[in-house]
Amino acid sequence: MQPPTFTISRYEAQFPLVASITIVDYKAGNLTSVARALEHLGHRWEITDRPERVRHADRVILPGVGAAGATMENLNRLGMADVLRHDVVAVGKPFLGICIGIQVLLDYSDEDDTRCLGIIPGRVVRYPSSFEGRPLKVPQIGWNRLRQVRQHALFAGIPDDAHFYFVNSYYPLPAHPKVTIGSSDYGVRFAAALASGNVAATQFHLEKSGAAGLRLLDNFCKWQLR
Amino acid sequence: MLAKRIIPCLDVRDGRVTKGVQFLDNLDVGDPIAMARYYYEQGADEIVFYDITASNERRAIILEVVRAVAREIFIPFSVGGGLRTIDDMRAVLLAGAEKVSIDSGAVRNPQLIAEGARAFGSQCIVLSMQVKRCAQFASGYEVIIDGGRLPSGRDALEWAHEGERLGAGELCVNSIDRDGTKLGYDLEITRQISESVSIPVIASGGAGEPRHLYEAFTAGAADAALVASVVHYGEYPIPELKRYLSQRGIEMRLE
Numbered sequence: 001m002q003p004p005t006f007t008i009s010r011y012e013a014q015f016p017l018v019a020s021i022t023i024v025d026y027k028a029g030n031l032t033s034v035a036r037a038l039e040h041l042g043h044r045w046e047i048t049d050r051p052e053r054v055r056h057a058d059r060v061i062l063p064g065v066g067a068a069g070a071t072m073e074n075l076n077r078l079g080m081a082d083v084l085r086h087d088v089v090a091v092g093k094p095f096l097g098i099c100i101g102i103q104v105l106l107d108y109s110d111e112d113d114t115r116c117l118g119i120i121p122g123r124v125v126r127y128p129s130s131f132e133g134r135p136l137k138v139p140q141i142g143w144n145r146l147r148q149v150r151q152h153a154l155f156a157g158i159p160d161d162a163h164f165y166f167v168n169s170y171y172p173l174p175a176h177p178k179v180t181i182g183s184s185d186y187g188v189r190f191a192a193a194l195a196s197g198n199v200a201a202t203q204f205h206l207e208k209s210g211a212a213g214l215r216l217l218d219n220f221c222k223w224q225l226r
Numbered sequence: 227m228l229a230k231r232i233i234p235c236l237d238v239r240d241g242r243v244t245k246g247v248q249f250l251d252n253l254d255v256g257d258p259i260a261m262a263r264y265y266y267e268q269g270a271d272e273i274v275f276y277d278i279t280a281s282n283e284r285r286a287i288i289l290e291v292v293r294a295v296a297r298e299i300f301i302p303f304s305v306g307g308g309l310r311t312i313d314d315m316r317a318v319l320l321a322g323a324e325k326v327s328i329d330s331g332a333v334r335n336p337q338l339i340a341e342g343a344r345a346f347g348s349q350c351i352v353l354s355m356q357v358k359r360c361a362q363f364a365s366g367y368e369v370i371i372d373g374g375r376l377p378s379g380r381d382a383l384e385w386a387h388e389g390e391r392l393g394a395g396e397l398c399v400n401s402i403d404r405d406g407t408k409l410g411y412d413l414e415i416t417r418q419i420s421e422s423v424s425i426p427v428i429a430s431g432g433a434g435e436p437r438h439l440y441e442a443f444t445a446g447a448a449d450a451a452l453v454a455s456v457v458h459y460g461e462y463p464i465p466e467l468k469r470y471l472s473q474r475g476i477e478m479r480l481e
Contacts, residue, residue, distance in 0.1 A: 032322060037300055065347055129424065137449065139349060141396060141426050143229045143271055143479040163229060163479040165302060167349045185227050208302050208324065210266070212481060 020044030021221060022057035024084075026064070026074040034063045034098070037207040037214060043221045051079040055087040059094045059221065062101035063207070065167065068124065069112025071100050081117060089119050089199055096220045097201035102172055102194060105201055111170050120196055122174035131187030139169040140186045146204070150181040152195050154219045162212040164192070164204035171203055198225050229477045230443045231271035231450035232467060233428065234457050236261055238307075239278050241287045259294045265457070266299040268464040271479060273299070274327065274452060277307030278373075284308065289321045296322025304352055310335070315342050319350060327352040327398060330371035333378050333385070336392055343393030352428070353394035357382040357415055358402040367415045374402045386419045397423060398452065400430035408434025408455060416446040428452055436462060436470035443476050 021038055023031050025047050038045040046053070054060060062084070064071065075081040088095050097105050104116045109124035116124070127138050143163040148155050164184075171190040174180055182193030182202075192203045200220060206213035237244045242256040254260050262273050275295075277288040292305060305318045306327025315326045326346075332338050332353055342351045358377075360368040365383035370376060378385075386397055399419055401412035411429045420427035429448035433439060433456040442448045456462050465480075472478040 032320075033296070033324075036297055036322065040297070040300070065349060135424060137424050137426055139395070140228060141349065142231050142449065145227065145229075159481075162481060166228075205302075208300060210301050210481070214300055 019058045020046055021059045021061055022054055023047045024054055024060060024062045024080060025049040026071065026078055026080055031063055034061060034207045037217055041214060041218050041221065049078060051083040054080065054083050057093065060088050061096045061098065063098040064100045066100050067111055068100065068103055068109035068114040068116065071104055072114050072116055085117060085119060092198045092225060094220065094223050094225060095199045099168065099203065099205055102201035102203050103170060105199065106172055106174065109170065119199060120174055120179055120194060121176060122172060124170050125173050126170050128187055136187045140166050142166065144184045144186060146182045146184055146192055148181065149183050152181045153223050154195065154200055154216055156219050157215050158212050164206065164209040164213060166204045168203055227477045229479045232464060233272045233274055233450055233452050234265045234270050235274040235276060235452045235454045237276050237278050238288065238291060240281065241291055244278065258291050259298065262295045262299050265464065266301055269468060270301065270464055272301055273303040275303065275305045277305065285317065289317055292318060292321035292323050306354055312341055312345055315346065319346055325350050325352050327354045329354040333369060333371050336388065339389055339392035339394050348393045348395035351394050352396045352398055353389040354398040354400065355382060355385060356400050356402050365415065365418055370402055382415055383418055383422065386423055390423045390425050394425065396426045396428060398428040398430050401432055404432030406455065407432055410434065410438040411442045411446055413441055413446040416442060416448050420447040426450060436467050439467060440471055440474055440476065
């Protein structure tokens, strides 16, 4: 039997809901902490694993924890990878990647030798196991300062050098320094926040970073692109 | 630079905080949600809940607490106490905790660490251990299980290594000798473990004054410190602990 052609997603596309934030569910990691933060801030949100919902989204968040290999495998298998590239990023919708969501934006990750989305040129590399002769514990777990190296709407109301919560073994190494808007130090100085056009991303968990993180998330929700 | 973390620990029995927190007038100090919110606002870096409920309803009770806390605080929090299976851990994580703390359950079934790490990621798994001085062990310390009652026959340092190898994301080392004494953390075993593993180590047991945290982060080489009595009675609020430490050159999140 043929599935009905008048699907839910087409209906909703014709009668859009009040603008809300679409959280991509790619079957890895706990998404509800981002949803709870949005709820707390008073923003409408939805979680979906359906590419057609993401295609019609107004604003998209790609959160999550996990390894690059499994993440890209899930994004590809679910049909999300192409939708993110062509129907979100390419058409100028505000997009926010968090934690693994920043890493998969680049071309390639050393973790699991993974080909990523290629939305931001560059690669993802692992922290060194020692720095200046002293061992470096990997993953980095805890609060680290975010140095705002470039002005951005996401930083409105957030003091420079505010702490955010990180849990990561790998970090982004963008090809063009201009896309780095925030950096942090863990052994090496690394890019902790990236932005390019309608795309923004943080290595840290802004939904777990107290008031500063909530403010950054709120700024994303209100971000108006010309 | 990565800051050192101060982590208040709340023991919860039947959905209520047990250690008497006497100082706060209009705050229900037995309410774990109110206490979590209080410590969150005070600048705690993370929070730990230990479920010491004995009853059969324990799981449902602690999950309710976790859900309520997750709606209100936006810093990481962990839950421990009686977690023995992957299902136990999954329920806690889905309810909104960032991490689970496993202890006796892991000593009895070390594969629990590996299975948990595979299922949820190492960053969700904190291996907690109760340690007690005992000269017959190479490190000088033995791992004690079941609420600090049953000697396991395992060397603390050796267990820490195995925990790391199996996939624990962090280690929490609780000194039974020091716990509740306010004489300071056991720096020797904390340092031994912290310097020989490449995952974060959380000092636990014995903090009574700011100086003890300073020692834990320096001589003890700890990455984080659990605090209980030292913050529960109002003598040293978290902002004061952090100011003390920051003034002495310890990297702290002061916001």
